[in-house]
Amino acid sequence: MQNNQTRKLAHGAMMVALFTVLMAIVFYMPVVKIIAAIIAPLPIIWYSANYERKYSFLVAGIAVIVTFFIGGLLLIPASLIFAAAGLTIGDAIYHKKSKVFMFISTSISLLITFAIQYVIAVRLFEFDFIRNSLDLMKTGYLESIKMTEKLTGQATPKEALDNLNNMLNTLEMTIPAAVTLAMLTSALVLISVNLPILKRLKVDVPKFSKFSELRLPRSVLWYYLIVLSINIFIRPDPDSSLAIIMLNISMILWVLLTIQGISFIHYALDAFGYPKFIKVLSTFIAIPLYSFVILVGIIDLGFNARDYIQEKSQK
Structure with missing residues (x-):
């Protein structure tokens, strides 16, 4: 019993350290951040696939807290998303769930985590990153139109401006669908990349x-x-x-x-x-x-x- 507890603690510490290193790469090394981001949930997945849920939640929580000390508040949103994805995928493996169940549960987990973070950012920090991105896009389009008018010496047709406004309005209205599809795609990518790696680590994973x-x-x-x-x-x-x-x-x-x-x-x-x-x-x-x-x-x-x-x- 004592040996089992020691193994859990040792593996937990190793996975926390590995998760922290991967998040540090995501935060400080732009060149390889995409690769590091895709495999960032891997330590949490491995631990959750091998140990009970309560220990997995503890390790994931500690991992998120540790990442705060290397990246501050700016790194917390990403670490929460990757930790949540890792917990969900690993828990599905531990309980022998199908890959379809894993995909759906991971997508829902990512959506919930993203939604909570968005609400906190808007309510507590008054920072609406979705609205800011749309405003930045709109400003970019308007500036490009003004530049074109200066170069050509001709005013932009009203029909073209109306089409631009309609496109931006449609884009704004479809943000929920865009976010949902982005989370579905993210879940699929994380599962598709990390499961073959886990298989090489002798973890019994389901197959698509x-x-x-x-x-x-x-x-x-x-x-x-x-x-x-x-x-x-x-x-x-x-x-x-x-x-x-x-x-x-x-x-x-x-x-x-x-x-x-x-x-x-x-x-x-x-x-x-x-x-x-x-x-x-x-x-x-x-x-x-x-x-x-x-x-x-x-x-x-x-x-x-x-x-x-x-x-x-x-x-």
Whole structure:
């Protein structure tokens, strides 16, 4: 028993030290900060995957506190996000959860951590970094327009200014969807990079199925139909809260259905034995043709299209 406790303490101290080093690299070494940021949760993941939840929370908490002494308050937001991601991924491994559960729980963990930090920044420090970023972007666009007017000697058409304002307003309204998609992407990157490393460290990690076998829940299709019906039949006022909510949900659903459509295209190409470079090419082509790919995703979820493809490929 004593040896087990000593091992927990020793491993905990090692993981805290390693996490602190990685966060120091993120903070002080811009050249390799992206690589360090991606693997920063790894020490917390490893510890959480091997020890009980209460010890994992303790180690993660100590790790965040220690990073305060090397980077001050500026480093705390990043260390909290990476520690939360590490705890969630490691806990899912410890309890033998699936990779889908791991992805969803990690995404939610990142979203909650980000939201709490944003509220604290706005309420306590009166620092709205999202608003400041939008204002900076708007200022940059206006300055570029003024510079263009000086160089050409011609005033910018009113239609172009209206389009710019509409774009910036749409961008502002879709911030919740953008943040959600960013957290989903971050969770996917952290899981995809750190799990192979953990596997090399002899940690039993779950496996993702092939991308071509991806099937989103059919409820996604129903959500899309509900949102589409509201936009067509109710037609909420563009400035209303309902319109903003529908716009953000629509963005997330568009991305999900686009991914589903690309997955179906990969499945069809695999079924007919096309080489891998065709799949890569089809993915790049799918991005500008996302409207068509969304339709493919809807067909894939709503009908047994994969069974039809499988039958055709076997003839």
